[in-house]
Amino acid sequence: MPRLDALRGLAMLWMTLFHFGFDLNHAGLIRQDFYRDPFWTWQRTAIVSLFLLCAGLGQAVAVAQGQRWPRFWKRWAQVAGCALLVSLGSWWMFPRSYISFGVLHGMALMLLLLRWAGPRLPGWALLGLALLALAAPQLWQHAFFDSRWTNWVGLVTRKPVTEDYVPLLPWLGVMLLGFALGRAWLARQRVLQGGIAAPLRPLAWLGGWSLSYYMLHQPVLLGLLYLYQRLI
Structure with missing residues (x-):
């Protein structure tokens, strides 16, 4: 659907601008605090929210159009495989803060849960579960969930040291x-x-290639920055 693709494309464009700023900061060309400055942290929250909102909308469309499980599993495998590549790439660049459960990891798990439960639940139950998921990390946390092996749940007492963190709760x-x-x-x-x-x-076209673009945009940005620094 063009409108959904355009909304997804908007998220991709916003993400690119955000990551370009992050890369400039990492290269020492600007000085910004991407981890604590509300100007950047709120943007990150908005971008991830838009991504996951689009993913939920997309699953509603897929179910309505009668998408079969083999096609779902093919797309899911692409998302999960890209999540693994993100972990490997971030481990190479940021060995102390590599991404073990970022947006693609979270999306892979959430897609499984949503595809199984979503079509079976009435609207009021979906909204109730959504509100519960959003509120859960504020209502209860435990140190058990602070390890890298368990923080994917989201009920942490402290945010893990990682370049991207999109746990099941509250983002589901x-x-x-x-x-x-x-x-x-x-x-x-x-x-x-x-x-x-x-x-x-153009935004709709970009949104139609969201996963490919997501995986390629950072290597391209980093490559351009590397060339710029070599030339100046």
């Missing part, structure tokens, strides 16, 4: 909201359906 709540909204909008045949204005078509 965002994907559940996306699925619930998508199902409601599809039932009313509005919002997601229909065409888009010509200026937005």
Whole structure:
């Protein structure tokens, strides 16, 4: 659906600008605190939220269109495989803070849960579970979940030292909201359906290649920065 693809493309573009700033900072060309400055931390939260909201919307569309399990598993394997590559690449660049459960890791797990439970639950149950997932880390934490092997749950007492961290809780709540909204909008045949204005078509094209773009944009940005530093 072009409108959903355009929304996903917007998330990709915003992410690229954010990562470009992060890379400039890592290269020493600017001085920003990406880990504590609200200007950057809130942007990260918004970008991840938009990603997962789009993922939930996309699953609602897939279910409505009768997507079969083999096609789901093919896409899921791509996401999970890319998550593994992200872990390996980040371990090479940031051995002390490599990504063990970032956005793709979280998405792979959430997609499994959503695809199994989402079609079976009524709208009110989806919304209730979404709110519970969003609130859970604020309501209860335990030191058991602070290790790298268990922090994927999200009930940590302290944020782990890692370059990206998107645990099951609270982020499953965002994907559940996306699925619930998508199902409601599809039932009313509005919002997601229909065409888009010509200026937005490049965003829709970008959104249609979101996973490939996600995996390639950082190596390209880092390569360009490396060339720039070699030339100046």
